[in-house]
Amino acid sequence: MASVSTPFPISLNPKIVRSKPLKFRVLTRPIKASGSETPPDLAVATRTGSKDLPIRTIPGNYGLPIVGPIKDRWDYFYDQGAEEFFKSRIRKYNSTVYRVNMPPGGFIAENPQVVALLDGKSFPVLFDVDKVEKKDLFTGTYMPSTDLTGGYRILSYLDPSEPKHEKLKSLLFFLLKSSRNRIFPEFQATYSELFDSLEKELSLKGKADFGGSSDGTAFNFLARAFYGTNPVDTKLKADAPGLITKWVLFNLHPLLSLGLPRIIEDPLLHTFSLPPALVKSDYQRLYEFFYESAGEILVEADKLGISREEATHNLLFATCFNTWGGMKILFPNMVKRIGRAGHKVHNQLAEEIRSVIKSNGGELTMGGIEKMELTKSVVYECLRFEPPVPAQYGRAKKDLVTEDF
Numbered sequence: 001m002a003s004v005s006t007p008f009p010i011s012l013n014p015k016i017v018r019s020k021p022l023k024f025r026v027l028t029r030p031i032k033a034s035g036s037e038t039p040p041d042l043a044v045a046t047r048t049g050s051k052d053l054p055i056r057t058i059p060g061n062y063g064l065p066i067v068g069p070i071k072d073r074w075d076y077f078y079d080q081g082a083e084e085f086f087k088s089r090i091r092k093y094n095s096t097v098y099r100v101n102m103p104p105g106g107f108i109a110e111n112p113q114v115v116a117l118l119d120g121k122s123f124p125v126l127f128d129v130d131k132v133e134k135k136d137l138f139t140g141t142y143m144p145s146t147d148l149t150g151g152y153r154i155l156s157y158l159d160p161s162e163p164k165h166e167k168l169k170s171l172l173f174f175l176l177k178s179s180r181n182r183i184f185p186e187f188q189a190t191y192s193e194l195f196d197s198l199e200k201e202l203s204l205k206g207k208a209d210f211g212g213s214s215d216g217t218a219f220n221f222l223a224r225a226f227y228g229t230n231p232v233d234t235k236l237k238a239d240a241p242g243l244i245t246k247w248v249l250f251n252l253h254p255l256l257s258l259g260l261p262r263i264i265e266d267p268l269l270h271t272f273s274l275p276p277a278l279v280k281s282d283y284q285r286l287y288e289f290f291y292e293s294a295g296e297i298l299v300e301a302d303k304l305g306i307s308r309e310e311a312t313h314n315l316l317f318a319t320c321f322n323t324w325g326g327m328k329i330l331f332p333n334m335v336k337r338i339g340r341a342g343h344k345v346h347n348q349l350a351e352e353i354r355s356v357i358k359s360n361g362g363e364l365t366m367g368g369i370e371k372m373e374l375t376k377s378v379v380y381e382c383l384r385f386e387p388p389v390p391a392q393y394g395r396a397k398k399d400l401v402t403e404d405f
C-alpha cells in the first residue's frame with residue numbers, strides 16, 4: 001500500500017488483506033528485561049500454539065546502527081508501503097511477532113527498535129498497564145515537543161502511574177458528563193445541516209465531497225456539544241479545521257507521507273522535528289477559543305487542583321487531537337465503506353435505524369443505538385478494517401512471555 005496524505009496515522013494503517021483477517025495490528029517498543037539479568041534480546045519470547053510448546057527466540061533484527069533504521073523507514077514509506085512492510089516480514093520470519101525498526105528513527109526517535117505484535121493473542125498485553133508502561137508513547141517511538149502543547153505533557157502521554165493522570169482523566173470524564181444532554185441534539189443539528197447541503201450539491205453537480213465539509217461539521221459539533229459554544233460566533237470563525245490540521249501535522253509529520261519525492265520528503269518530515277514556533281500563533285488562536293469557552297470545566301479544574309492553563313491545553317488536545325482527529329478519519333472511512341457496500345446494505349441500515357427511532361417516539365438515544373445490531377456491526381467492521389489509530393505502543397515493565405496465534 002502506498003502511503004497516503006491525510007495528516008493522521010490512518011494513512012499508515014497496514015490494511016492487511018487476507019482470508020483470515022488479522023484482528024489487531026500492534027507494535028511495542030523494545031521490551032526490555034527489568035526484573036532480572038536476562039539480556040534484552042532474550043527478554044521476550046513467543047510461544048506458538050499451546051503453552052506446552054517450547055519458547056522461541058523472537059525472530060528479526062535491527063540491522064546496522066543508522067543504516068538499519070533508515071532501511072526499515074524507506075521500506076515502510078517508499079519501497080514497500082506500510083502493509084507490505086509488515087506482511088513481508090511475517091512471511092520472512094514465519095511469525096507475527098518479530099523485531100523491527102519503526103519509523104521515524106533518525107534524530108527524532110532516539111530508539112526505533114521495537115518488537116512488533118501483529119496478532120490477536122499477543123496484542124492485548126499492550127493494554128495491560130501492570131505489564132507495560134505507556135509513558136510518552138502515545139505517538140510511538142518518539143514524542144512530539146511539548147512546545148506544541150503549551151509546555152505540558154498532555155494526558156495521552158502520561159502513564160496511569162503518574163500522579164497527574166487520574167486528575168486529568170477525571171477532568172475529561174467531567175467534560176463528557178457535563179455535555180451529555182447536548183451530544184445528541186447537537187449531533188443531529190450539525191450533521192443534518194451537513195447532509196442537507198451535500199444532498200443539494202449532489203443534485204446540482206452529481207457529486208459531493210463528504211471529507212472536506214465534514215471536518216468543519218465535526219468541529220462545530222464538538223464545540224457546541226462539549227462547550228455550548230458555536231465557533232462561528234467567536235474569533236475563531238470557521239478556521240479551526242485548517243489550524244488543527246496544521247498543528248497535527250507538526251505533531252505527526254514523522255509518521256506521515258505526503259506523497260512527495262523521497263529525496264525531499266524523507267529529510268523534511270522523517271529526520272528532524274519541524275520547529276514548533278512555525279505553528280505557535282495558530283495554536284494560540286485555538287487555545288484562546290478553548291480558554292474562553294470552557295467556563296464550567298475550568299471551575300472543575302480548580303476543584304481538582306489543575307491549573308486553568310494546563311486544563312485548557314488538555315481540553316484542546318482531547319477535543320482537537322483525540323476526538324476531532326478520530327472523527328476526521330473514521331467518518332469519511334465509514335461513508336466510503338458503506339457507500340461501497342451497495343444498495344442492499346443501505347436499505348437494511350435505513351430500515352433498522354428508522355424503525356428503532358420510530359419505536360422510540362422519533363428520538364435518537366444511546367439506548368436506541370444499542371438496539372441497532374446491523375448499524376453497530378457496520379461501525380465495528382469499519383473500525384476493524386481501518387482503525388483510526390492503527391498502532392499501540394508499550395514499554396515492558398518486566399520480562400514477558402507472549403503467545404502468538
Ligand code: HEM
Nearest residue numbers: 127155156158172318319322323326327330388389392393
Ligand atoms: C474516534 C474516536 C477515538 C478514537 C479512535 C480513539 C482512540 C484512542 C486510542 C487508540 C488510544 C490509545 C489507548 C492506549 O494507548 O492504550 C486513545 C487514548 C486516549 N484517548 Fe481516545 N479515541 C477517540 C476518542 C476520544 C475522545 C472522545 C476522548 C476524550 C474526550 C479521547 C481521549 C483519550 C485519552 C485521554 C487517551 C489517553 C488515555 C489514558 O492515558 O488513560 N479519545 N484513544
